[in-house]
Amino acid sequence: MSGHAAPVPMISTAQGPLTGQAHVPGDKSISHRALILGALSVGETRITGLLEGEDVLDTGRAMRAFGAEVARDEDGTWHMHGVGVGGFAEPDGVIDCGNSGTGVRLIMGAMATSPITATFTGDASLNARPMARVTDPLAQFGACTYGRAGGRLPMTVVGAADPVPVRYTVPVPSAQVKSALLLAGLNAPGETVVIEAAATRDHTERMLAGFGAEIAVRDVAEGREITLTGRPELRPQDIVVPRDPSSAAFPVCAALIVPGSDVLVPNIGLNPTRAGLFYTLQDMGADLTFENMREEGGEPVADLRAKYSPDMHGIEVPPERAASMIDEYPVLSVVAANATGATVMRGVAELRVKESDRIAAMATGLRAAGVEVEDGPDWWIVHGCGAGNVPGGAQAASHLDHRIAMSFLVMGLASERPMRVDDGAPIATSFPVFEPLMTGLGADIRRSGA
Ligand code: S3P
Numbered sequence: 001m002s003g004h005a006a007p008v009p010m011i012s013t014a015q016g017p018l019t020g021q022a023h024v025p026g027d028k029s030i031s032h033r034a035l036i037l038g039a040l041s042v043g044e045t046r047i048t049g050l051l052e053g054e055d056v057l058d059t060g061r062a063m064r065a066f067g068a069e070v071a072r073d074e075d076g077t078w079h080m081h082g083v084g085v086g087g088f089a090e091p092d093g094v095i096d097c098g099n100s101g102t103g104v105r106l107i108m109g110a111m112a113t114s115p116i117t118a119t120f121t122g123d124a125s126l127n128a129r130p131m132a133r134v135t136d137p138l139a140q141f142g143a144c145t146y147g148r149a150g151g152r153l154p155m156t157v158v159g160a161a162d163p164v165p166v167r168y169t170v171p172v173p174s175a176q177v178k179s180a181l182l183l184a185g186l187n188a189p190g191e192t193v194v195i196e197a198a199a200t201r202d203h204t205e206r207m208l209a210g211f212g213a214e215i216a217v218r219d220v221a222e223g224r225e226i227t228l229t230g231r232p233e234l235r236p237q238d239i240v241v242p243r244d245p246s247s248a249a250f251p252v253c254a255a256l257i258v259p260g261s262d263v264l265v266p267n268i269g270l271n272p273t274r275a276g277l278f279y280t281l282q283d284m285g286a287d288l289t290f291e292n293m294r295e296e297g298g299e300p301v302a303d304l305r306a307k308y309s310p311d312m313h314g315i316e317v318p319p320e321r322a323a324s325m326i327d328e329y330p331v332l333s334v335v336a337a338n339a340t341g342a343t344v345m346r347g348v349a350e351l352r353v354k355e356s357d358r359i360a361a362m363a364t365g366l367r368a369a370g371v372e373v374e375d376g377p378d379w380w381i382v383h384g385c386g387a388g389n390v391p392g393g394a395q396a397a398s399h400l401d402h403r404i405a406m407s408f409l410v411m412g413l414a415s416e417r418p419m420r421v422d423d424g425a426p427i428a429t430s431f432p433v434f435e436p437l438m439t440g441l442g443a444d445i446r447r448s449g450a
Contacts, residue, residue, distance in 0.1 A: 278304065312340070
């Protein structure tokens, strides 16, 4: 919801070690896709482990608005009756995607090749984000879009009555753009081909195959080429959503920087297109291990064990790893502040167009907390203070960005003075149980009143 809820100021303070198990919620990317593909198949799809954060709930409401039945059991299983490819009904009202770029971009793609019109909006963060990256290629399918200046929401999409398939090379590394085009391609006759220079998260491809679509992936000179045959009949599925590595990042990074900590984070999806942070932390000298490696529902899964690691050092993060850890740079910068030497992060221009400009948001808060940061258009460098030497004692602005809020709250757990965040409300978009989960491990994170 584009909730205009009152801000929730929060504070975190260093105290004893973090210990125990952290059961983080379901994967946000997979949850969105499960709801959308469930809505596009005929028959009952059951989803367990769905992330019940605001972003995903907004997508569930949107699928209802397009005609799917979406219901939740008391035991937390979600049941959907989809309308089939090309079966979306025209929504009666405006589709409010709240804070979610994934939600709005994927849904625009999914409806853009049906002869219906829908208007999309979101919160102040989402309405400031660029949509041309999706609407330009959707126009090639035959859809028309009418948005605000700069291709911003609110925006009306008039779906193509006679869609044509598209061959498109995605100019930015974005799984949202790739996925929007594949979902649009579902209702275009013939083959839609999407090419990406660098592999981004591949949940859409995996799930489309699982629902019975004909989809082929191969490496070509330009990168990774995905070919989807349009107008399949998608078969409903039973989906078990793995737990979110991007949420696991917060208790993992907290354990690495809080003295004496030893935390187990079970059942984390370790799809190689998502797991870059964990390899980066290991490269920095973190005591982080993968236990009980296994495969579940076609995705690699492991239990992560993170222990306090006072000897971490800065590294140059390989830029080719950026897509596989794009959401994790904010919390990585907090670990970097607690390491020795410089952590250099290049090839990350996309960080500037997330829920906030994440380089600017983190750099500002880190500097206020006594950490030296340099930054440019697509790079930043954090100069570490060494374990336990981050001064802290600052108030950071979350800019309606859940990951910024959580990163600074993790930072306060290991800094000399507490960290304050002006608004922790956005945390509910992706990790509604962040606060009780972290306090259950022993963290002092609380709402701080005015
Ligand atoms: C997502 C893709 C990424 C990521 C976002 C989720 C997805 O965005 O930052 O949190 O589920 O496809 P981009 O596609 O803009 O890189």
